[in-house]
Amino acid sequence: AQTVTQSQPEMSVQEAETVTLSCTYDTSESDYYLFWYKQPPSRQMILVIRQEAYKQQNATENRFSVNFQKAAKSFSLKISDSQLGDAAMYFCAYGWSGGSEKLVFGKGTKLTVNP
Protein backbone atom coordinates (compact mmCIF):
# COMPACT_ATOMS: atom_id res chain seq x y z
CA ALA A 1 0.00 0.00 0.00
CA GLN A 2 1.13 3.49 -0.75
CA THR A 3 2.02 5.75 2.16
CA VAL A 4 2.94 9.41 2.45
CA THR A 5 4.91 10.77 5.39
CA GLN A 6 5.30 14.38 6.42
CA SER A 7 7.72 14.50 9.32
CA GLN A 8 7.25 18.16 10.23
CA PRO A 9 3.95 18.78 12.04
CA GLU A 10 4.69 22.51 12.23
CA MET A 11 7.06 24.95 10.55
CA SER A 12 7.50 28.68 10.78
CA VAL A 13 9.19 31.22 8.51
CA GLN A 14 9.76 34.93 8.49
CA GLU A 15 7.99 36.94 5.85
CA ALA A 16 10.11 37.20 2.66
CA GLU A 17 12.27 34.25 3.69
CA THR A 18 12.41 30.74 2.21
CA VAL A 19 11.07 27.58 3.80
CA THR A 20 11.17 23.92 2.76
CA LEU A 21 8.53 21.36 3.69
CA SER A 22 9.49 17.70 3.59
CA CYS A 23 7.60 14.71 2.23
CA THR A 24 8.54 11.10 1.62
CA TYR A 25 6.39 8.39 0.10
CA ASP A 26 6.41 4.70 -0.51
CA THR A 27 5.16 2.97 -3.63
CA SER A 28 6.02 0.10 -5.92
CA GLU A 29 4.48 1.83 -8.93
CA SER A 30 6.56 3.62 -11.56
CA ASP A 31 3.92 5.92 -13.06
CA TYR A 32 2.31 8.29 -10.60
CA TYR A 33 1.74 11.90 -9.65
CA LEU A 34 2.76 13.85 -6.58
CA PHE A 35 0.97 16.94 -5.32
CA TRP A 36 1.22 19.63 -2.72
CA TYR A 37 -2.11 21.00 -1.53
CA LYS A 38 -2.70 24.04 0.66
CA GLN A 39 -5.62 24.04 3.11
CA PRO A 40 -6.46 27.39 4.69
CA PRO A 41 -9.03 27.69 7.51
CA SER A 42 -11.77 27.74 4.86
CA ARG A 43 -11.08 23.97 4.54
CA GLN A 44 -10.88 23.95 0.75
CA MET A 45 -7.89 22.03 -0.57
CA ILE A 46 -6.07 24.17 -3.12
CA LEU A 47 -3.54 22.66 -5.48
CA VAL A 48 -0.15 24.36 -5.13
CA ILE A 49 1.99 22.27 -7.46
CA ARG A 50 2.11 18.84 -9.09
CA GLN A 51 4.84 16.61 -10.41
CA GLU A 52 4.60 13.72 -12.85
CA ALA A 53 6.93 10.92 -11.79
CA TYR A 54 8.19 10.32 -15.33
CA LYS A 55 9.48 13.90 -15.56
CA GLN A 56 12.99 14.44 -14.29
CA GLN A 57 12.65 18.20 -14.24
CA ASN A 58 11.39 19.64 -10.98
CA ALA A 59 8.07 21.47 -11.21
CA THR A 60 7.93 25.21 -10.51
CA GLU A 61 4.95 27.53 -10.03
CA ASN A 62 6.00 31.11 -9.34
CA ARG A 63 7.35 31.16 -5.75
CA PHE A 64 6.74 27.44 -5.27
CA SER A 65 9.11 24.73 -6.43
CA VAL A 66 9.73 21.11 -5.62
CA ASN A 67 12.78 18.92 -5.19
CA PHE A 68 11.71 15.54 -6.55
CA GLN A 69 14.12 12.69 -5.83
CA LYS A 70 12.49 9.61 -7.35
CA ALA A 71 15.05 7.07 -6.21
CA ALA A 72 14.87 8.37 -2.66
CA LYS A 73 11.07 8.74 -2.86
CA SER A 74 11.32 12.28 -1.60
CA PHE A 75 9.22 15.27 -2.67
CA SER A 76 9.91 18.50 -0.81
CA LEU A 77 8.23 21.87 -1.36
CA LYS A 78 10.20 25.10 -1.31
CA ILE A 79 8.37 28.37 -0.80
CA SER A 80 10.43 31.44 -1.68
CA ASP A 81 9.71 35.02 -0.61
CA SER A 82 7.13 33.78 1.91
CA GLN A 83 4.00 35.88 2.27
CA LEU A 84 1.50 36.14 5.11
CA GLY A 85 -1.10 34.55 2.84
CA ASP A 86 1.01 31.40 2.60
CA ALA A 87 0.12 30.51 6.19
CA ALA A 88 -1.97 27.32 6.08
CA MET A 89 -1.82 23.55 6.39
CA TYR A 90 0.16 21.94 3.59
CA PHE A 91 -0.50 18.38 2.51
CA CYS A 92 1.65 16.19 0.33
CA ALA A 93 -0.32 13.68 -1.73
CA TYR A 94 0.35 10.72 -4.01
CA GLY A 95 -1.84 9.61 -6.87
CA TRP A 96 -1.34 6.52 -9.00
CA SER A 97 -1.89 7.01 -12.72
CA GLY A 98 -3.68 3.71 -13.15
CA GLY A 99 -7.00 2.78 -11.60
CA SER A 100 -9.03 5.36 -9.71
CA GLU A 101 -6.25 7.92 -9.24
CA LYS A 102 -7.42 8.39 -5.67
CA LEU A 103 -5.07 10.43 -3.55
CA VAL A 104 -3.14 9.28 -0.51
CA PHE A 105 -2.33 12.20 1.79
CA GLY A 106 0.23 12.82 4.46
CA LYS A 107 -0.77 14.19 7.86
CA GLY A 108 0.13 17.71 6.92
CA THR A 109 2.47 20.49 8.01
CA LYS A 110 1.14 23.65 9.60
CA LEU A 111 3.03 26.63 8.21
CA THR A 112 3.15 29.89 10.16
CA VAL A 113 4.47 33.04 8.50
CA ASN A 114 5.76 35.66 10.92
CA PRO A 115 5.66 39.34 9.94
Added chain:
Amino acid sequence: GAGVSQTPSNKVTEKGKYVELRCDPISGHTALYWYRQSLGQGPEFLIYFQGTGAADDSGLPNDRFFAVRPEGSVSTLKIQRTERGDSAVYLCASRGQRDSEAFFGQGTRLTVV
Protein backbone atom coordinates in the same frame (compact mmCIF):
# COMPACT_ATOMS: atom_id res chain seq x y z
CA GLY B 1 -20.97 25.42 -11.66
CA ALA B 2 -17.69 27.24 -11.22
CA GLY B 3 -16.41 24.94 -8.49
CA VAL B 4 -17.29 21.93 -6.40
CA SER B 5 -20.17 22.75 -4.08
CA GLN B 6 -20.91 20.86 -0.86
CA THR B 7 -23.95 21.23 1.34
CA PRO B 8 -24.49 21.69 4.16
CA SER B 9 -21.34 23.47 5.25
CA ASN B 10 -21.84 22.28 8.80
CA LYS B 11 -24.07 19.59 10.23
CA VAL B 12 -24.69 18.71 13.86
CA THR B 13 -26.58 15.51 14.51
CA GLU B 14 -27.35 13.26 17.44
CA LYS B 15 -25.75 9.87 17.85
CA GLY B 16 -27.80 7.23 16.10
CA LYS B 17 -29.36 9.56 13.53
CA TYR B 18 -29.13 9.33 9.75
CA VAL B 19 -27.40 12.06 7.72
CA GLU B 20 -26.96 12.90 4.06
CA LEU B 21 -24.15 15.04 2.69
CA ARG B 22 -24.39 16.45 -0.81
CA CYS B 23 -21.72 17.14 -3.41
CA ASP B 24 -22.27 19.04 -6.65
CA PRO B 25 -19.18 18.58 -8.84
CA ILE B 26 -17.80 20.77 -11.57
CA SER B 27 -19.98 20.45 -14.65
CA GLY B 28 -18.71 17.78 -17.01
CA HIS B 29 -16.41 16.09 -14.52
CA THR B 30 -16.93 12.34 -14.69
CA ALA B 31 -14.76 11.38 -11.72
CA LEU B 32 -15.98 12.15 -8.21
CA TYR B 33 -14.30 11.34 -4.90
CA TRP B 34 -15.30 11.46 -1.26
CA TYR B 35 -12.67 11.85 1.45
CA ARG B 36 -12.92 12.06 5.24
CA GLN B 37 -10.61 14.32 7.22
CA SER B 38 -10.46 13.74 10.95
CA LEU B 39 -9.04 16.39 13.26
CA GLY B 40 -5.29 16.76 12.83
CA GLN B 41 -5.12 14.29 9.95
CA GLY B 42 -4.89 14.39 6.20
CA PRO B 43 -7.90 13.43 4.10
CA GLU B 44 -8.56 9.72 3.75
CA PHE B 45 -10.17 8.22 0.67
CA LEU B 46 -13.69 6.84 1.01
CA ILE B 47 -15.15 6.19 -2.44
CA TYR B 48 -14.64 6.97 -6.12
CA PHE B 49 -17.29 7.29 -8.82
CA GLN B 50 -16.68 7.15 -12.54
CA GLY B 51 -19.95 8.35 -14.00
CA THR B 52 -22.84 6.77 -12.12
CA GLY B 53 -21.03 3.74 -10.79
CA ALA B 54 -18.90 3.36 -7.69
CA ALA B 55 -15.64 2.16 -9.22
CA ASP B 56 -13.76 1.94 -5.93
CA ASP B 57 -15.45 1.89 -2.52
CA SER B 58 -12.54 0.34 -0.67
CA GLY B 59 -12.26 3.28 1.74
CA LEU B 60 -15.76 3.08 3.20
CA PRO B 61 -15.16 2.15 6.86
CA ASN B 62 -18.25 -0.04 7.33
CA ASP B 63 -21.73 -0.73 6.02
CA ARG B 64 -23.19 2.33 7.75
CA PHE B 65 -21.62 4.41 4.99
CA PHE B 66 -23.10 4.48 1.51
CA ALA B 67 -22.86 6.87 -1.44
CA VAL B 68 -24.79 7.30 -4.66
CA ARG B 69 -24.48 9.27 -7.86
CA PRO B 70 -27.61 8.30 -9.80
CA GLU B 71 -27.29 10.65 -12.77
CA GLY B 72 -23.54 10.96 -12.95
CA SER B 73 -23.39 14.46 -11.51
CA VAL B 74 -24.57 15.18 -7.94
CA SER B 75 -23.49 12.67 -5.30
CA THR B 76 -24.86 12.01 -1.83
CA LEU B 77 -22.91 10.42 0.99
CA LYS B 78 -25.25 8.70 3.44
CA ILE B 79 -24.34 7.71 6.97
CA GLN B 80 -26.70 5.56 9.03
CA ARG B 81 -26.76 5.23 12.81
CA THR B 82 -24.13 7.92 13.24
CA GLU B 83 -21.50 7.52 15.92
CA ARG B 84 -19.34 10.15 17.65
CA GLY B 85 -16.33 8.75 15.80
CA ASP B 86 -17.94 9.79 12.51
CA SER B 87 -17.32 13.43 13.42
CA ALA B 88 -15.00 14.83 10.75
CA VAL B 89 -14.85 17.04 7.70
CA TYR B 90 -16.15 15.24 4.62
CA LEU B 91 -14.53 16.49 1.44
CA CYS B 92 -15.70 15.95 -2.10
CA ALA B 93 -13.52 16.33 -5.19
CA SER B 94 -14.11 16.02 -8.91
CA ARG B 95 -11.80 15.55 -11.86
CA GLY B 96 -12.17 15.93 -15.59
CA GLN B 97 -11.32 13.04 -17.88
CA ARG B 98 -8.09 14.58 -19.13
CA ASP B 99 -7.03 16.19 -15.87
CA SER B 100 -4.51 14.89 -13.38
CA GLU B 101 -5.76 17.45 -10.87
CA ALA B 102 -8.77 16.92 -8.60
CA PHE B 103 -10.71 20.01 -7.52
CA PHE B 104 -12.04 20.04 -3.98
CA GLY B 105 -15.09 21.54 -2.37
CA GLN B 106 -15.02 23.28 0.99
CA GLY B 107 -16.26 20.23 2.80
CA THR B 108 -19.01 19.48 5.26
CA ARG B 109 -18.07 19.51 8.91
CA LEU B 110 -20.10 16.76 10.58
CA THR B 111 -20.40 16.78 14.35
CA VAL B 112 -22.11 13.89 16.09
CA VAL B 113 -23.16 14.68 19.67
